[in-house]
Amino acid sequence: MSNTPESKKAPAGERVADWADGRLGIYSLAKANMRKIFPDHWSFMLGEICLYSFIIIILTGVYLTLFFHPSMNEVVYEGSYVPMQGIRMSEAYSSTLDISFDVRGGLLIRQIHHWAALVFISGMLVHMMRVFFTGAFRKPREINWLFGFLLLVLGMFTGFTGYSLPDDLLSGTGVRFMEGAVLSMPVVGTYLSFFLFGGEFPGADFVPRFYSIHILLLPGIMMGLLVGHLILVFYHKHTQFAGPGRTNKNVVGMPLLPIYMAKAGGFFFLVFGVIAVLSAIASINPIWALGPYRPDQVSTGAQPDWYMGFSEGLIRAMPGWEINAWGHTLALGVFIPLMIFPLVLVAIAVYPFVESWVTGDKREHHILDRPRNAPTRTAFGVAWLTWYFVLLIAGGNDMFAIFFNLSINHITWFARIAFFVGPVLAFIVTKRICLGLQRRDRDKVLHGRESGIIKRLPHGEFVEIHEPLNQSDLHTLTAHEQYEPAEIGPEVDENGVERKIGRGQKLKAKLSKGYYGEGNQIPKPTSEEYKEITSGHGHH
Secondary structure: OOOOHHHHOOOHHHHHHHHHHHHHOHHHHHHHHOOOEEOOOHHHHHHHHHHHHHHHHHHHHHHHHOOOOOOOOEEEOOOOOHHHOOOEEEHHHHHHHHHHHOOOOHHHHHHHHHHHHHHHHHHHHHHHHHHHHHOOOOOOOHHHHHHHHHHHHHHHHHHHHHHHOOOEHHHHHHHHHHHHHHHOOOOOHHHHHHHHHOOOOOOOOHHHHHHHHHHHHHHHHHHHHHHHHHHHHHHOOOOEEOOOOOOOOOOOOEEHHHHHHHHHHHHHHHHHHHHHHHHHHOOOOOHHHOOEOOOOOOOOOOOOOHHHHHHHHHHHHOOOOEEEEOOEEEEHHHHHHHHHHHHHHHHHHHHHHHHHHHHOOOOOOOEEOOHHHOHHHHHHHHHHHHHHHHHHHHHOHHHHHHHOOOOHHHHHHHHHHHHHHHHHHHHHHHHHHHHHHHHHHHHHHHHOEEEEEEEEOOOOOEEEEEEOOOHHHHHHHHOOOOOOOOOOOOOEOOOOOEOOOOHHHHHHHHHHHHHHOOOOOOOOOOHHHHHHHHHHHOOO
């Protein structure tokens, strides 16, 4: 065998890999990140559900764009769905019928696309609630919280533009609802409506415009946010629950490659399979049963997808107040809910910064809180969810009235009252439950776990034997931090001169007292208390 240079060449695959690595640095990048550790806890899979359903949305969406015609030009339907033959409709509606009945697998792909969108937004909401209740939004993850929040909001509007595209009677009713909300805006409402619809509603442009927004603008922004979100997840240490050996400086779990990647790959197909089964057996948005949209018609029991029910509930629960001035009418019944909706969203977005300001804590946090150990935060979260579900009921007041044989007026008034009372009650009850759970944890640390074994003492008293907790459980129950409420300090200095105390400082002190003051957290057992109890002097 000759020793020519050609005989010493590396295999072709290795040469290609070396060529790519010399220009992209793939090997060094993979070497640094492929062994990254991820903790093993079921709640971290919620984010994966969001990622996988988003991938499914993209894949099925690309398929649907090959057959959908985003046009409002009127045509006469001559497709295979006999009940609609001879009816005038838009090309958008006609092409959606063709996808459903004439394209091989089209109806299943439509169903998967719609179900994946619902799972995506549901997953994001539950994922954000997990992040909120466990305090995973704290430094250094405030930016990632904003990325997740924007993904949720953009997902809601992407879903709205998506289910508006078929131009059926149900989606058209939703677009009509949106047009009424736009028109309620003083001064600029009419101009915005004409710009959006290209003239008087429904115009001839909203389907093509919604189509461009739905398949290009919003998904492009969401893709960028998703990539940024994942980059920050890799850049920061992954959060983990308190436990032995777990600190803010390490992560206990499995390496990304090969264990986590294998599990993630299997989980992707599991998510895809569940969504496919849902799509095959549970019909969603059957546009052929509704007919094409006509501005002078409305579908019975018209409801938006659940994630837009919050905004619809605000408007349905709001009294129909109006103000007439200078020849103009201001529809407060629509305008006030239209202003509340973005304010609620802004409050959700800025919460991490508010809590950081209240606590004054600028440290990095990689250990998660148990929700019971942050009772005020947990109570706020449950109050918000209660508010959301009350408005969902208000948004479907007609359907609740039909199914439960109730008065729609009674349901509307229930929603109006519960809008103010429900969150307050939920806040109080949740906070008391959290404090009760804290007391139970304190008792378990000091006295151990109830064994169910009853013992009779020599003098006749019956007591239950408590089993001491192991060191792992003791660590989990006592690892959380307890903040001291901020103090304003003396109102005068050492010379008796009145100190200037700003409004912001006073507000911070009040909020801090509300979060961490007396009655807002149960003191953790001290080591002295534990030693006294376990030494036998504190109990039988």
